[in-house]
Amino acid sequence: MAEAARDNLQPNRPLLCKQAGGNRTLDFSVAAVLPAGGSGERMGSATPKQFCQLLQRPLISITLERFERVHWIKEIVVVVSKQNFELMSSIIEHYGHSRAIVVEGALTRHQSIFNGLKAFVVNQSPSSWLEKPEVVIIHDAVRPFVEEDILFRVATAAKEYGAAGAIRPLVSTVVATNAEGYLDHSLERAKYRASEMPQAFTFDIIYRAYQQCTDYDFEYGTECLHLTLKYCGTSAKLIDGPPDLWKVTYKRDLYAAESLIKESLSKSVCIFTGMQKEAVQLGCLLQEALQLMMEVDVLTWSLNKESQCIQAISSGLYYNFIYININNFDLPLEIVQLMELIENAKLSALYPVVVTVVHLNNLETASSCIRMEDFTNIKELAKEAHQKNVLLYRLLINYTQVCEAAQ
Numbered sequence: 096m097a098e099a100a101r102d103n104l105q106p107n108r109p110l111l112c113k114q115a116g117g118n119r120t121l122d123f124s125v126a127a128v129l130p131a132g133g134s135g136e137r138m139g140s141a142t143p144k145q146f147c148q149l150l151q152r153p154l155i156s157i158t159l160e161r162f163e164r165v166h167w168i169k170e171i172v173v174v175v176s177k178q179n180f181e182l183m184s185s186i187i188e189h190y191g192h193s194r195a196i197v198v199e200g201a202l203t204r205h206q207s208i209f210n211g212l213k214a215f216v217v218n219q220s221p222s223s224w225l226e227k228p229e230v231v232i233i234h235d236a237v238r239p240f241v242e243e244d245i246l247f248r249v250a251t252a253a254k255e256y257g258a259a260g261a262i263r264p265l266v267s268t269v270v271a272t273n274a275e276g277y278l279d280h281s282l283e284r285a286k287y288r289a290s291e292m293p294q295a296f297t298f299d300i301i302y303r304a305y306q307q308c309t310d311y312d313f314e315y316g317t318e319c320l321h322l323t324l325k326y327c328g329t330s331a332k333l334i335d336g337p338p339d340l341w342k343v344t345y346k347r348d349l350y351a352a353e354s355l356i357k358e359s360l361s362k363s364v365c366i367f368t369g370m371q372k373e374a375v376q377l378g379c380l381l382q383e384a385l386q387l388m389m390e391v392d393v394l395t396w397s398l399n400k401e402s403q404c405i406q407a408i409s410s411g412l413y414y415n416f417i418y419i420n421i422n423n424f425d426l427p428l429e430i431v432q433l434m435e436l437i438e439n440a441k442l443s444a445l446y447p448v449v450v451t452v453v454h455l456n457n458l459e460t461a462s463s464c465i466r467m468e469d470f471t472n473i474k475e476l477a478k479e480a481h482q483k484n485v486l487l488y489r490l491l492i493n494y495t496q497v498c499e500a501a502q
């Protein structure tokens with residue numbers, strides 16, 4: 096049995112691989128503003144890129160889902176242009192983004208962000224106002240691959256330093272041209288970084304910076320971190336971010352984003368087992384066999400309050416689940432619970448979810464040989480699930496100790 100698998104099966108042992116986003120806490124309040132009020136000129140499509148579909152789901156909904164999974168971020172303000180207000184509201188309703196608050200944007204990105212911040216200030220927002228957070232995260236709605244880890248790192252750094260932002264190494268060298276279009280000078284690439292998102296700020300600092308912005312800043316500025324340095328003397332802490340923070344800007348970025356989503360969804364599986372020895376053993380064997388190709392977690396099925404199983408399902412990190420079941424061939428309650436949790440997590444709105452129930456039947460202890468035809472209840476459940484984009488498969492393994500020994 097693989098060490099990792101064995102460790103994972105110890106009760107109280109935290110999930111070894113990808114965390115389901117539920118364990119971190121902060122002792123200060125955090126909100127987020129997602130600017131989504133642009134028109135996407137560089138993409139050149141009639142629909143602004145934040146509303147373009149990725150695997151049948153609008154891009155903005157994918158970004159929003161990432162933020163909604165992070166429980167320590169309280170309010171999530173989405174800034175959209177007036178003409179897309181209705182569209183945004185319908186997306187919120189359709190995909191159940193219960194934590195999103197929509198605010199009207201403006202002509203430039205900086206103005207849109209400022210409008211988003213005003214929603215936290217009394218008498219500054221035309222609609223309602225929200226409780227002012229200590230730290231606010233700003234993140235372009237068109238950067239859908241943001242993870243909790245980098246959000247956490249910028250938020251905590253902002254609390255300490257006043258401002259923080261994710262950076263990445265430059266891909267190309269930056270050059271300056273002269274008035275005639277010839278090279279004036281080139282920058283030493285290793286010394287510079289690309290400024291990405293998310294960025295985070297203590298609320299008062301970024302708000303004060305925006306209050307002092309000139310028309311020029313609002314119209315031509317592209318960097319929030321620059322504003323806090325210029326107007327508040329706050330030098331941002333820069334944090335190396337992961338490679339997937341890039342901004343969807345051109346059409347090709349949409350194709351790349353879709354491929355990335357597909358790849359990550361097909362590369363992880365979560366295996367649930369009961370407490371029985373055979374189920375655990377099979378779970379570990381499967382993990383050993385699959386982990387060369389994909390990320391595999393094995394968890395003992397439990398639905399208590401702190402359950403890692405619930406976290407794993409609601410995290411949105413898994414679209415493949417295997418449940419190993421022993422000697423219970425009717426319709427195990429656990430399968431019904433699993434299907435309900437998947438439905439509640441709204442996973443299948445994005446991509447089909449695959450659930451494989453493995454029935455282990457020990458012929459020496461069972462009263463009779465089980466046949467596939469005996470699973471009528473699960474058949475019904477599978478039909479219902481199919482309509483919700485969940486594919487439920489069953490695998491029956493009739494075995495004896497003799498075959499076990501032979502393996």
Ligand SMILES: Nc1ccn([C@@H]2O[C@H](COP(=O)(O)OP(=O)(O)OP(=O)(O)O)[C@@H](O)[C@H]2O)c(=O)n1
Binds near residue numbers: 129207342343
């Ligand atoms: N008036 C604006 C302009 C931009 N944004 C948002 O700021 C983010 C980053 O901006 P960018 O990639 O430049 O988006 P667009 O302005 O839409 O694209 P383009 O510059 O190609 O027109 C996007 O989520 C965009 O919707 C905004 O909220 N309000």
Ligand SMILES: O=C(CO)[C@H](O)[C@H](O)COP(=O)(O)O
Binds near residue numbers: 342
């Ligand atoms: O990377 C940035 C973070 O500082 C950009 O300034 C931001 O994403 C704005 O995008 P754009 O200028 O392309 O509208």
